[in-house]
Amino acid sequence: MTPESEGFTAGPHAAPMPDLTGKVVLVAGAAGAAGPPTLAALVAAGAQVVAIDNDAARLDPVVAAVGEAFEPAAATADVAGRVTGVVVDLLDEEATRAAITAVADEHGRIDGLFHLVGGWRGGKGIVESDLADWDVMQNLLVRTLQHTSRACHDALVASGGRLAIVSTPQAQQPGAKNASYAAAKAAAETWALAVADSFGDSGAAVVILQVKALLTDAMKADRPDRRFPGYTHVDDVAAHLVRLWESPADSSNGTRQCLIP
Secondary structure, three states: OHHHHOOOOOOOOOOOOOOOOOEEEEEEOOOOOOOOHHHHHHHHOEEEEEEOOHHHHHHHHHHHHHHHHHHHHHHOOOOOEEEEEEOOOOOOHHHHHHHHHHHHHOOOOOEEEEEEEOOOOOOOOOOOOOOHHHHHHHHHHHHHHHHHHEEEEEEEHHHHEEEEEEEEHHHHOOOOOHHHHHHHHHHHHHHHHHHHHHHOOOOOOEEEOOOOOOOOHHHHHHHHHHHHHHHEEHHHHHHHHHHHHHHOOOOOOOEEOOOOO
């Protein structure tokens, strides 16, 4: 996947963006499928964006492409969004906390955490599956969320911020051949809902976005004959994420929002 394949310019999925000027938003898993369009949408809305991933070789080109796409507009705007990259292993809680604390110290606030760290492992059934898949899924989908949400918790409460994860209906309707994946997604949802309870009436909110699968322009180009039924385009995920502040926290905190077309 390359940044260019995800498309940073307005397209058929684009819509007028809300004004996020002054907000500082962290995107974890920024080099994944949904990361580049989310970074672009946030910058277009005026946010200061911190892109987080564990691999500089994947993250740096994404950050550079988004920055270059918006450089002309940013140069002429009084206040414009920016994107910077932070490379950190989110499985290392101490390193994660240090990196996020540095962001809060630099900007004075954190308004959003979009946890887009993903992964998938299929299986062969309850008995036949390799439980090593669970270890992988637990680390990718649950542990990274725990570390980032703990590090951002107090800052999000202070700003009345938004925390979002991308999940799947399989968390509530698991299949035997996807048991490890579905169980990890369910655990991530449960953790997110617990954070929502911790936020209470602070004005901060946790939202769970549910998709069947993500679709990129590169996937469509590779398989022009395929229809991808039920897939959600990453541009639509990005557009939904930047609009999370439009809904009051008391009506959105702890909600599951279905983005399956």
